Amino acid sequence: MTVPNNPLSERVLVLAPHGRDAALARQLLTESGLAALVVPSLSELVQGLAEIAGAALVTEETVRTADLTPLSGWIGEQPAWSDMPFIVLTRQGGADRSPTAARLTRILGNVSFLERPFHPTTLISVVTAALRGRRRQYEARARLEELRAREAELRELNVMLETRAAEAIGERAIAEEALRQSQKMEAVGQLTGGVAHDFNNLLTIIRSSVDFLRRPNLPEERRRRYMDAVSDTVDRAAKLTGQLLAFARRQALKPETFEVGACLRGIAEMLDTVTGARIRVVLEASDAPCHVYCDRSQFETALVNMAVNARDAMDGEGRLTLRLARNHPLPAIRGHASSRSTFVAIALTDTGTGIAPGDLARIFEPFFTTKEVGKGTGLGLSQVFGFAKQSGGDIDVVSEVGKGTTFTLYLPEVEAADTAAIEQSGETSTIDGAGRKVLVVEDNAEVGHFTTQILQDLGYAPE
Structure with missing residues (x-):
């Protein structure tokens, strides 16, 4: 934190156009090592305050009947850290003894009244105290500026961290998804190999049974045995398919x-x-x-x-x-x-x-x-x-x-x-299509053709 070292920041603006007050005040302040600038009018005082100053020394008669609107406007527009100290040289004491002093207190705010005649040491003491207060205001300004700078840095750092965090999360999600997909593909490969092996075994039984069923003069007992083997194997294949569909949660349940x-x-x-x-x-x-x-x-x-x-x-x-x-x-x-x-x-x-x-x-x-x-x-x-x-x-x-x-x-x-009721509904009877027409819709030509043959055997007229 740094405090302004501009000598103008602690200069005292003196407004005393009548008599020797201005010259005397500047001489006393200068001899005490304090910077002083005499301004000839109220408007120039406001201009000097707007530029930079440590305090303002004015005489009561200068501001008693003057239009203080510009000065009041400048005082009201001071930044939050600033409260310009005013010193008023009066002949009637402070606000408790002078109506003018009470009015000036309301307008100027941070004001000290010094009754004339006064000892030079008293003037120097009052001005030094005012400048000391002004110096603390400069320190407060420096702290505020430093805090604002740190706040801006923190905002930038926060934005940077949020950006990096978002990038890291995105990269991690991509990596996790890639790993998960790799694991899924590995599992699918293992599952596919197992299913292919099981189906090959089932198809071997079906193919062998069908080959034996085509033999002429096959005994009825052996024919039934091979037909039962085909039927059982088809049931096992259907069960395996049902389990595969269950993995995808798309199995047709039979509640x-x-x-x-x-x-x-x-x-x-x-x-x-x-x-x-x-x-x-x-x-x-x-x-x-x-x-x-x-x-x-x-x-x-x-x-x-x-x-x-x-x-x-x-x-x-x-x-x-x-x-x-x-x-x-x-x-x-x-x-x-x-x-x-x-x-x-x-x-x-x-x-x-x-x-x-x-x-x-x-x-x-x-x-x-x-x-x-x-x-x-x-x-x-x-x-x-x-x-x-x-x-x-x-x-x-x-x-x-x-x-x-x-x-x-x-x-x-x-x-x-x-x-x-269930047993009664479960009773079967001989199926006779009686020539009724049935529309067969199937995207697999072989399945559609086989279904048509079965319907014809049952007495239907498939189309």
């Missing part, structure tokens, strides 16, 4: 009403072979019937996927607990609103390593996995999430590192289905 408790007991027994002998599977479910309406096969697959994740988290040893609760409301999950409707809650709790807080928000993303390369595609929990959403429910997860994880699957609870 049905079933009792969750019985299904869960069957899965619990099967999980022993999935998890291994060192993992204890515990089922906690009441005997009260509890029904849901969803695709049973996908429901079982979802539970198996969660159990496999639990097994991997426990490194093949621990405790897996399955809990079933009915009449359960749906809590708020991942920012979604809660629901007061009745839901069935199926929870799987493991005693594994837990999930890091930073990974919890991403575990349901397709292809996201914390497992080593080759040990997981990141599609299992994504399939569970897609199944839950398409079934009108949701899935929640709570985890503590080092203690374990709980996945809770919520599905809408429904009333038991009318078994008799």
Whole structure:
């Protein structure tokens, strides 16, 4: 911080046009080492104040009847740091003894009255005090200017930091997306290879069975066996395709009403072979019937996927607990609103390593996995999430590192289905198209041709 060293900044402007007051005041100030400038009129006083000055010394008779509007205007337009000191030489004392002094106090503001006659030392003391106050004002101005300069620097620095932060965030997002895409492509490659291998196996069975069916004089028993093999293989291929579609959350679900408790007991027994002998599977479910309406096969697959994740988290040893609760409301999950409707809650709790807080928000993303390369595609929990959403429910997860994880699957609870009506509706009869016309629309020519042949065999007239 610097204070102006311009000698004019501390000069005293003297306005005393009558008598010897001006000359005497300048002589006393000069002898005391103070700069003084005599101005002949009020207008020149205002001009000198506008340029630069440390204080103003005026006589009362000069300003008693003068128009002080220009001076008052200049005083009102001073910057916030400035409060120009005025010294008025009067013959009647201060504001408490002179009406003119009271008026001048209102106009000039920072004013000191010095009654004549006065001792020279008194004048020098009053002027020195005024200049000392003016000097502090200059220091305040310097501090304000320094603060404004620092504020401008901080603004520039803040803009620079915001720009660099935005660039860094953008670069990081691009890098993360590139890494994520690379991981996805790696997983897709692994998944594609596995699917191709499975389909080749299925096609081998179908092709071999068809070749044997073309043989003449094939015994009926063997013909049925090969036809059953083709039918079973097609079912397996359809199931594999359904699982692939489930990964994309586009599978065509076949919902049905079933009792969750019985299904869960069957899965619990099967999980022993999935998890291994060192993992204890515990089922906690009441005997009260509890029904849901969803695709049973996908429901079982979802539970198996969660159990496999639990097994991997426990490194093949621990405790897996399955809990079933009915009449359960749906809590708020991942920012979604809660629901007061009745839901069935199926929870799987493991005693594994837990999930890091930073990974919890991403575990349901397709292809996201914390497992080593080759040990997981990141599609299992994504399939569970897609199944839950398409079934009108949701899935929640709570985890503590080092203690374990709980996945809770919520599905809408429904009333038991009318078994008799279902069985009656399930009765089949011989199909006879009776020559009715059917319009076949199919973008695959081979599938369309095969469908047309089947419809013709059933008595329809396809077009």
